[in-house]
Amino acid sequence: MATETGDDTGSELDIGKPGTRLLFEDADTRVWLLELEDGEATEWHPHEWDYIFVVDLPGKVKLEYRDGSGEIQDDYLGQVVYRRHGPVHRLINLSGQSYRNVVIEFIGKEFETWPPAPVQSLPGTAVPGGHTRHYQHEGEEHA
Template sequence: MTRTTETAALPPDLAQNLAQDFAAARTNGCVGTRLLSEDARCRVWTIVLAPGERIGFHTHVLDYFWTAVTAGRARSQYGDGRVAEVDYRAGDIQHLSFGAGEWMTHDLANIGQTELIFTTVEFLDSANAPLDLPAEIRRGTAKAA
């Protein structure tokens, strides 16, 4: 089971700067570092982060689940200023759902000492339309940021 530690909200000046990054990421549907598969029903992503690496701000609008392939520690910053640090064990899994008009924007940084790998599956038949992805992501010629 994952263990989450909620940390204090970001300092106001940093939170204000991040608010601009969050707003810019509102249409970024690249929820992994690489799109592995996509069909009419789902998108399958991987996230691979070496120690100190980070996937930038991105937005979830679709129902999805993630599973931790490896154990590790990560930090996420959220649009409401909340910061969460989480210890993951291999095999941890979480399902998330979003109603019409709902979304979540966050980032993910590997703050541990080992490579951190997740698999994320998004369901395209969710309450919200999927966000567009750049063509190069679909062709596998670019790494999502």
């Protein structure tokens, strides 16, 4: 684990990985499995490249930054979220159950817009802003 200065006091934070297990890596892509039990948090970590995550086991989580700010997310099954590379953060599982997603980092890539190429939306899948897209599984509905 690398270290980075954590605040104005000069304290250091351990800098970890964005997932609990590396599933795949090549010159263009890195894929992580992120599994958290209730109350568990990821290591503090940055993302060097733009990435998406796909929710496999849904739940309420908090994206927390080092300064204590953050946002609560109520992630749903099949949700796909694009995020720009950015500051050190961690994810905390607040759902009362196991939470899991798959993180896909685009190595060496920074996108002006997302998705990077035109896509044909399925009826009911477009989300304002185009940053989140849900693809419905056969026989399943999401409001």
